[in-house]
Amino acid sequence: MSDSTNNGPVLAADGTPLKRSLRRSLRLQKFRALLLIAPLLAFILITFIAPIADMLFRSVENKIVEExxxxxxxxxxxxxxxxxxxxxxxxxxxxxxxxxxxxxxxxxxxxxxxxxxxxxxxxxxxxxxxxxxxxxxxxxxxxxxxxxxxxxxxxxxxxxxxxxxxxxxxxxxxxxxxxxxxxxxxxxxxxxxxxxxxxxxxxxxxxxxxxxxxxxxxxxxxxxxxxxxxxxxxxxxxxxxxxxxxxxxxxxxxxxxxxxxxxxxxGYFLNAIDFxxxxxxxxxRPDNQRIYGVLFMRTLFMSLVITACAVLLGYPIAWLMANRPMREANLLMIMVLLPFWTSLLVRTSAWKVMLQQQGVINDTLVWLNLVDEAGRLVLINNQFGTIVAMTHILLPFMVLPLYSVMRTIPESYTRAAKSLGATNWTAFWRVYFPQSVPGIGAGSILVFILSIGYYITPEIVGGTTGTFISNRIAYHISSSLNWGLAAALGTILLAVVLLLYWVYDRIVGIDNVKLGG
Known part of the structure; x- marks a missing residue:
């Protein structure tokens, strides 16, 4: 074979250089992949990206005066x-x-x-x-x-x-x-x-x-x-x-x-931060007009409390589901998912009936002589009512990620720890719990993000001290029609969520969050 043959480009079956043929084939593959995801991409652009872009524009747009x-x-x-x-x-x-x-x-x-x-x-x-x-x-x-x-x-x-x-x-x-x-x-x-x-x-x-x-x-x-x-x-x-x-x-x-x-x-952003x-x-702004700073702080605080309550209540439930036979675990799963089959409005209204001063809980406490008739507890139209109702509503979103992670933890790990002399608590805290942390992270992010933007439940059971910033956004969109201020409040809320997400990623690491597997 001659030198020219040895040093020449490698040819494909059709006579074109192999490198060019591979590049063309790779382009075709990428184009076909793009066509496959094009409907989903268009859907995301129309229903997610475009509304956010419109919100950002409305928060600064003020052409009506000049026009x-x-x-x-x-x-x-x-x-x-x-x-x-x-x-x-x-x-x-x-x-x-x-x-x-x-x-x-x-x-x-x-x-x-x-x-x-x-x-x-x-x-x-x-x-x-x-x-x-x-x-x-x-x-x-x-x-x-x-x-x-x-x-x-x-x-x-x-x-x-x-x-x-x-x-x-x-x-x-x-x-x-x-x-x-x-x-x-x-x-x-x-x-x-x-x-x-x-x-x-x-x-x-x-x-x-x-x-x-x-x-x-x-x-x-x-x-x-x-x-x-x-x-x-x-x-x-x-x-x-x-x-x-x-x-x-x-x-x-x-x-x-x-x-x-x-x-x-x-101006809209200044109003949104009480300037x-x-x-x-x-x-x-004057003291009697500063409301948004308080609402933002209240929203963050109550969302964190709701997330913590969901972890405390959801962890034992998920652990029980993950460590019971499949038949019992499936029954418990149905009970966890049962609230999803009931309207959100119905669930929230049920809590309003239960928590009011003439409601089921207060009547039971009076019947048990734990409180007198004149000392009925105020459990509704405040932060307590919002936390209770929203914890109940968002609890499944904590249980499901926890269960999916716990189900993948081999039971043999805790048995091995006990065989080496560890107590039940030590085996749980040193062996089992660290492996369930990714589920806690996934559930916490899910519950926190959902709770920080909730407005139906706080509107019904929150009163004046238990409402979120989202309730004010909904008011400006549907009642006062101040869409610019609503967009500014929504933009700030989005920025706060992204900032907290970044902080969480820096401290915990988003790669450590998983839903099982």
């Missing part, structure tokens, strides 16, 4: 700090245009609700102003523009301006107002090309023309109108809004608007 009042916010931020907190007529004129469009689109109430989270009373302020702004008479602007040039009354004039790129630079507010008007007219099922532009558009046009410094690039119509605009009769929008509601003259309202005018905010963001910076 609802774009012209007002632009004026407030354009030149940095303004001389006074309550702005001048120019800003109130822009506020009128923004509020008119927002009221037509039914967006002003959503904005009021958002700002009401930061300052009580703003929601009613925006609702009231939204109703009254449409009744404000501003026809004087339109009449004066028509007197300058009748073309302003023709919708074709506005159409041509909207199609011109130059107009968007010269008349940004008027073009925004015109396009917003076209959008909500279409939404109502009408044709804006056959409708006369509404009066508020001319208010925006007037503001644009007054602000123009150079009209050399404008057409004759705009130049002529810009020259005449300074002599127009105008409406005092600041005075009008203060008549709507005197709170428009309040510094607190405008401080809140300016503070939360950015598209993204850390607040205001016009002057960050500060701790």
């Amino acid at each position: 609802t009042l774009p012209q007002t916010i632009a004026l407030i931020d354009a030149g940095g700090p303004i001389e006074t907190i309550v702005p001048n007529q120019k800003v109130f004129s822009a506020l009128y245009v923004d509020m008119f469009v927002a009221a037509e689109n039914k967006e002003h109430t959503r904005l009021g609700t958002r700002l009401n989270y930061e300052q009580s009373g703003i929601s009613s302020l925006f609702r009231k102003s939204g109703r009254r702004v449409a009744r404000l008479d501003v026809e004087v602007y339109k009449k004066q523009f028509e007197e300058v040039d009748p073309q302003w009354a023709d919708v074709a004039t506005w159409q041509s301006l909207a199609e011109s790129a130059n107009s968007a630079e010269l008349l940004p507010r008027a073009m925004w107002a015109y396009n917003a008007w076209r959008d909500y007219v279409r939404a109502d099922g009408d044709n804006p090309d056959k409708e006369a532009p509404e009066d508020f558009i001319y208010v925006a046009l007037y503001d644009d023309l007054i602000a123009l410094d150079d009209v050399t690039s404008a057409n004759d119509l705009i130049r002529k109108s810009a020259d005449a605009a300074p002599d127009f009769e105008t409406v005092n929008f600041k005075e009008a809004f203060v008549k709507f509601d005197k709170d428009w003259a309040s510094e607190n309202v405008w401080k809140t608007l300016r503070t939360y005018s950015t598209p993204y905010t850390e 607040q963001k205001d016009f002057d910076g960050y500060s701790l």
Whole structure:
């Protein structure tokens, strides 16, 4: 055989180099494996990753202020700090245009609700102003523009301006107002090309023309109108809004608007840790408003207590199941799993019946003369009731991992220890227990993670002192509709769980956790 044959690449059966053929085969195998897991991967992305990503985004998203009042916010931020907190007529004129469009689109109430989270009373302020702004008479602007040039009354004039790129630079507010008007007219099922532009558009046009410094690039119509605009009769929008509601003259309202005018905010996270963001910076909330720190600490403490109770109660049960004949072990397993066949709501309600002052437990204690009628124990609507009910509900999640690990521990180990002189306790503590620790770890993680996010049981039996942070999250999602704060609380809770998981991994080692085998 020649040297060239010996030193040449190894070929596959089809004549291609073997290395290339192997790489292609490996790629095909990986592609087939990816296709097999693709449905599961898509399911996880849609039901797990996407909701978490949406929660993280909602916890900082704050675009509603900027999107609802774009012209007002632009004026407030354009030149940095303004001389006074309550702005001048120019800003109130822009506020009128923004509020008119927002009221037509039914967006002003959503904005009021958002700002009401930061300052009580703003929601009613925006609702009231939204109703009254449409009744404000501003026809004087339109009449004066028509007197300058009748073309302003023709919708074709506005159409041509909207199609011109130059107009968007010269008349940004008027073009925004015109396009917003076209959008909500279409939404109502009408044709804006056959409708006369509404009066508020001319208010925006007037503001644009007054602000123009150079009209050399404008057409004759705009130049002529810009020259005449300074002599127009105008409406005092600041005075009008203060008549709507005197709170428009309040510094607190405008401080809140300016503070939360950015598209993204850390305000939700600050609220979630009992801080607040205001016009002057960050500060701790008053004592009577600090609730979330207490709830987080209570949630962690009670979750740890529930986990410890589950270990203390579940370990003997699992040991008994693992060391009894299979028939008896199966019977005990059925008894452990029996609560899963009953509704969670029914189990929690049963504990409410048993623990109340006129319930089964108190009646039994009175019957046994252990307590008198006037001294019935308060076992419900407190932390004790939550711990008892949740320990019962989560106990199977501790027993099952423990049993699966204990079942794999050979009985001969303890017998060998006893034959070498160890007592029953020494054989258990030095030989059996260390081998069951992975089951304790697996059950503890499972119970702790489940308990820290529970909200149905604490809501029913917890009262005011036994509720978790999850109950507050559920309240903000379903009742107050403050989804941003709920997302921030959920994000912090997720971060706490991940941190505790990391600490557990560093101390115990997640590799030591197993479910048997």
